[in-house]
Amino acid sequence: MLSCKDLKVWYPIRRGILNRVAGHVRAVDGVSLSIEKGETLGLVGESGCGKTTLGRALIGLEPVAGGTIELDGKPIDSLKGKEKKDARRNLQMVFQDPFSSLDPRMSALEIVTEGLDAFRLYRPGETR
Numbered sequence: 001m002l003s004c005k006d007l008k009v010w011y012p013i014r015r016g017i018l019n020r021v022a023g024h025v026r027a028v029d030g031v032s033l034s035i036e037k038g039e040t041l042g043l044v045g046e047s048g049c050g051k052t053t054l055g056r057a058l059i060g061l062e063p064v065a066g067g068t069i070e071l072d073g074k075p076i077d078s079l080k081g082k083e084k085k086d087a088r089r090n091l092q093m094v095f096q097d098p099f100s101s102l103d104p105r106m107s108a109l110e111i112v113t114e115g116l117d118a119f120r121l122y123r124p125g126e127t128r
Helices: 051-058 081-089 108-118
Strands: 002-015 020-035 066-071
Touching: 002 051, 020 051, 020 066
Parallel strands: none
Antiparallel strands: 002 020, 002 066
């Protein structure tokens, strides 16, 4: 199960010669959700509303400003090494826009097996 409670991802706005923080852009502010094992979550919204930022924060690719994220009851930020790699193996984001998520220099086989290869579940040339 993946869950988050009151999740916040804020980016600092810096101004002046001393580059001081003058405020924050609140990309994600107070999101709570729970996804049970075997469930899929579809997230929709207008451009710039924080969908990608939320997804990246949930899988640990974006630093959070507040709130908690838990995977199987464990805080995701406490996972290290093999535990973190195993957790990422079970989490996935699928983007709707193929032009920004598919590399035209890669074959369809390379695109589909890229994640499998990263987790050593498949090696190029191997048949299943």
